[in-house]
Amino acid sequence: MRAFLRLVVVAALFAACIGSETSRADFTGPVGDGWHTWRTESVDGSDLEVFASIKSGRPTEIRIRSKSVCWDNFSVHAQELGRVDTEQSISWLQRYIVPGSDLSSDVLMAISLHAGERPVTILANILTSASDNKLREEALFWLAQSDSDAAFDILDRLLSENN
Amino acid sequence: MMNTPTKMTVALLALIAMSASYAQSDVSEANDTADTSEALKIAALEALIVAPPERALPLVTKVLDSNNNNEIKSRALFILSQIDLPEARQQLLDVAKTGDDELRQEAVRMIGIGGDADALAGLADMYNSGDENMREAVLEAYLIAGDTQAVANIAASAKNADEFENAVHMLGAMGAQDELRALRSNGVFPDVLIEAFAISGDLESLRELALDGSDTQRQANAIEALGIVGGDEVDQTLMQIYQGTDSAEIRESALSGMLISGYDEGVLELYRASDDVGEKRELLEMLTIMDSDRVFEVIDAALAGDR
Numbered sequence A: 001m002r003a004f005l006r007l008v009v010v011a012a013l014f015a016a017c018i019g020s021e022t023s024r025a026d027f028t029g030p031v032g033d034g035w036h037t038w039r040t041e042s043v044d045g046s047d048l049e050v051f052a053s054i055k056s057g058r059p060t061e062i063r064i065r066s067k068s069v070c071w072d073n074f075s076v077h078a079q080e081l082g083r084v085d086t087e088q089s090i091s092w093l094q095r096y097i098v099p100g101s102d103l104s105s106d107v108l109m110a111i112s113l114h115a116g117e118r119p120v121t122i123l124a125n126i127l128t129s130a131s132d133n134k135l136r137e138e139a140l141f142w143l144a145q146s147d148s149d150a151a152f153d154i155l156d157r158l159l160s161e162n163n
Numbered sequence B: 001m002m003n004t005p006t007k008m009t010v011a012l013l014a015l016i017a018m019s020a021s022y023a024q025s026d027v028s029e030a031n032d033t034a035d036t037s038e039a040l041k042i043a044a045l046e047a048l049i050v051a052p053p054e055r056a057l058p059l060v061t062k063v064l065d066s067n068n069n070n071e072i073k074s075r076a077l078f079i080l081s082q083i084d085l086p087e088a089r090q091q092l093l094d095v096a097k098t099g100d101d102e103l104r105q106e107a108v109r110m111i112g113i114g115g116d117a118d119a120l121a122g123l124a125d126m127y128n129s130g131d132e133n134m135r136e137a138v139l140e141a142y143l144i145a146g147d148t149q150a151v152a153n154i155a156a157s158a159k160n161a162d163e164f165e166n167a168v169h170m171l172g173a174m175g176a177q178d179e180l181r182a183l184r185s186n187g188v189f190p191d192v193l194i195e196a197f198a199i200s201g202d203l204e205s206l207r208e209l210a211l212d213g214s215d216t217q218r219q220a221n222a223i224e225a226l227g228i229v230g231g232d233e234v235d236q237t238l239m240q241i242y243q244g245t246d247s248a249e250i251r252e253s254a255l256s257g258m259l260i261s262g263y264d265e266g267v268l269e270l271y272r273a274s275d276d277v278g279e280k281r282e283l284l285e286m287l288t289i290m291d292s293d294r295v296f297e298v299i300d301a302a303l304a305g306d307r
Helices: A002-021 A086-094 A103-112 A118-129 A133-145 A149-160 B004-025 B027-050 B053-065 B070-082 B086-097 B101-114 B117-121 B123-129 B132-145 B148-156 B161-173 B177-184 B192-200 B203-210 B216-229 B232-244 B248-261 B264-273 B277-289 B294-306
Strands: A034-041 A047-055 A058-065 A079-083
Touching: A034 A086, A058 A103, A086 A103, A086 A118, A103 A118, A103 A133, A118 A133, A118 A149, A133 A149, A133 B027, A149 B027, A149 B053, B027 B053, B027 B070, B053 B070, B053 B086, B070 B086, B070 B101, B086 B101, B086 B117, B086 B123, B101 B117, B101 B123, B101 B132, B117 B123, B117 B132, B123 B132, B123 B148, B132 B148, B132 B161, B148 B161, B148 B177, B161 B177, B161 B192, B177 B192, B177 B203, B192 B203, B192 B216, B203 B216, B203 B232, B216 B232, B216 B248, B232 B248, B232 B264, B248 B264, B248 B277, B264 B277, B264 B294, B277 B294
Parallel strands: A034 A079
Antiparallel strands: A034 A047, A047 A058
């Protein structure tokens, strides 16, 4: 009986451990005012920590921390939301790309630092379809920052266009 | 019902009509599109500054080889100057050597911004074989790169007075005191060196010349140039020179030096110490030209004396 209990405890601990590293696919974004943070996969392979300050249900600030990105003196008490699937994290951020909004710059940066090809697709869409030239220029900046073939194909096409 | 050739004709006519209507509808819209496209290209080029060099170089090369306008190509040259690869440096030199004059000069300036020693050394030939614009661009490149020795070499081997003057002015702006002194010791001593000493802030050389009475004109120029350097030390020197000379020309130069340095206190002191009516008038005029409030001290003193 004691051995069985021990096995149950070990199994529970193992499950908790595995569970903590499993990405949340049901992520709907932070709720409630204040800072929230979640972890996902960064383009450089490290953990990407996304920090969002929420006010009245909307983000007012976005910050990013990863192996290659750090903010000097950035230290907040944030509600931990655990590990989040990259796609889910990007989808939530993408909602807040709004032409003319100061937050969009931080959102674009945050998206571009996520792993996978989706950031490039989003940036490329902004480049081709956004009406806000500032946003398009920022999309260009982050495309050039990425080391993705797809991103450089886009830049190549743009630079090869005839006026 | 229309047959196929009729449909084709109608469709073609409609297309032509649409094209004509589009072409006429808004020319400025087309211009705006071109402007946006150009602005995006420039933004794309500027974005390449943060791109990995190996990725950026082929794109920049493509832009330079394309039929884009010089504005876009100039931006490409700037990005090229920031790419830390030997191929990029070579390409910059290639553009500087051949092709469109405007781009060549821009490439030369970009070599200055890049600051690569080998590329900068390559500019000497371009200076010697280039026209006035190219020579100016090379001097600017050296100025940007802070290559005082290269400019001093140009000054030392100048083929005419203009070339020498341009190079010496540049050395002055660069604060290249040692190089300017070396030019002085070459034996040839044009007045342009005095200006350059002043601009470079070489008080020591100027004071030496200002106290050397072997050439009055040069001495006078040096005294005036001291005013450009300015400061307490200069003010004291100008006072000494003014009070220690019998030459009206040298005194006038010292006064001009004080005017340039804004040393109204010294002029007032000279005014108070003088018993000569003519001199007093001249000094008062100088205070007025200097727009100095000390003029009122003189006026108040005069009025008090009258009472």
